[in-house]
Amino acid sequence: MEATIISEKKKHYPVLLNEIISIITPQYGGTFIDCTFGQGGYSKRILEHPNSKVIAIDRDESVKNKAEEISSNFKDRFYFKNLKFSNINSLKIINENIRGILFDLGYSFSQIKDFNKGLSFNSTGKLNMRLGINDFSAHEAINNLSEQDLIKILKYFGDERDNKKIVKNIIKERTRNFLTTEKLVEIVIKSKKFKNSKIHPATKTFQALRIFVNKEISELIYGLINATKVLKKDGILAVVTFHSLEDKIVKYFFKSLSENKSISRYEPKKTQQKMLFRIEKKKPIYPSVKEIRENPSSRSAKLRYVIKIKDTIEFKTDILEKFNYLLKIEGISKKL
Ligand SMILES: C[S@@+](CC[C@H](N)C(=O)[O-])C[C@H]1O[C@@H](n2cnc3c(N)ncnc32)[C@H](O)[C@@H]1O
Numbered sequence: 001m002e003a004t005i006i007s008e009k010k011k012h013y014p015v016l017l018n019e020i021i022s023i024i025t026p027q028y029g030g031t032f033i034d035c036t037f038g039q040g041g042y043s044k045r046i047l048e049h050p051n052s053k054v055i056a057i058d059r060d061e062s063v064k065n066k067a068e069e070i071s072s073n074f075k076d077r078f079y080f081k082n083l084k085f086s087n088i089n090s091l092k093i094i095n096e097n098i099r100g101i102l103f104d105l106g107y108s109f110s111q112i113k114d115f116n117k118g119l120s121f122n123s124t125g126k127l128n129m130r131l132g133i134n135d136f137s138a139h140e141a142i143n144n145l146s147e148q149d150l151i152k153i154l155k156y157f158g159d160e161r162d163n164k165k166i167v168k169n170i171i172k173e174r175t176r177n178f179l180t181t182e183k184l185v186e187i188v189i190k191s192k193k194f195k196n197s198k199i200h201p202a203t204k205t206f207q208a209l210r211i212f213v214n215k216e217i218s219e220l221i222y223g224l225i226n227a228t229k230v231l232k233k234d235g236i237l238a239v240v241t242f243h244s245l246e247d248k249i250v251k252y253f254f255k256s257l258s259e260n261k262s263i264s265r266y267e268p269k270k271t272q273q274k275m276l277f278r279i280e281k282k283k284p285i286y287p288s289v290k291e292i293r294e295n296p297s298s299r300s301a302k303l304r305y306v307i308k309i310k311d312t313i314e315f316k317t318d319i320l321e322k323f324n325y326l327l328k329i330e331g332i333s334k335k336l
Pocket residue numbers: 012013014015035036037038039040041042043057058059060063083084085086104105106107108131132219
């Protein structure tokens with residue numbers, strides 16, 4: 001699993017922006033759904049094309065100011081809603097030619113800069129990591145869950161090989177006081193046997209907790225399923241991922257619906273599900289050397305996309321069963 005490189009980034013860079021635009025071709029008009037509005041990098045570039053419209057969503061309420069700024073310039077062509085993308089199908093979309101749906105996963109530069117969110121290793125105080133519209137925070141998870149549950153979270157969501165040692169020290173330290181963000185960082189640094197000079201020692205632990213707190217596995221799975229329902233025939237579904245768990249899910253979803261696939265191999269050919277997507281490029285698209293130089297955290301980005309070739313909202317997928325082992329770990333949150 002790749003981790004984010006430490007960088008001295010000063011502003012927000014929309015990742016793989018030119019590549020996204022050349023794939024979705026907003027110059028030909030149509031409506032695009034930006035599922036991860038953030039700082040509006042993708043939305044703004046699409047709106048530069050006068051026949052295009054953007055419906056943008058983001059779970060973080062604090063991006064509303066940015067959305068209002070864009071709305072004042074593109075009143076009739078831009079709409080924003082504070083929503084989790086797993087609920088994309090709850091948008092009231094009537095008579096819109098949805099030509100593209102975009103996901104740029106993870107968090108933005110302004111979110112990491114907001115120390116109240118506690119996504120940065122330099123944050124202090126109460127643990128948080130909520131991106132928006134959450135049921136619980138990292139404070140509740142770290143201070144209440146059992147040793148076994150925390151080990152599973154660090155192992156499967158962070159690929160953290162020192163998971164046992166870190167969790168043992170968390171359990172020991174939390175008996176004295178609630179753990180704060182700075183205390184968690186200190187515990188991880190102290191517990192890690194293998195240190196990589198390029199990335200912060202707490203990168204994997206923070207990634208695991210962020211995925212758990214924001215239920216990023218089910219968000220992505222239901223986001224993909226429901227976006228596919230909303231997308232029109234010939235529309236493009238494009239996803240930028242930042243770590244191997246996300247990429248594994250996106251790759252499986254696209255691939256499994258791009259083959260003449262039967263749920264059971266004994267099913268007669270006639271009842272087999274027909275292809276829903278066409279994959280134009282098997283390999284993911286990576287940022288250029290120039291982009292990585294300007295924005296080192298784009299280094300781990302991968303872009304995959306498919307074209308929907310059937311006009312249907314009904315389709316079968318086994319993605320929930322395939323990733324049930326991860327959904328079960330997410331389900332640990334029911335104990336909180
Ligand atoms: C990497 S940023 C997007 C940056 C954006 N493409 C731009 O150019 O400004 C990811 C954004 O997605 C939002 N986000 C993450 N998970 C989400 C979810 N499940 N539903 C809605 N928004 C989500 C985050 O709050 C964040 O603002």
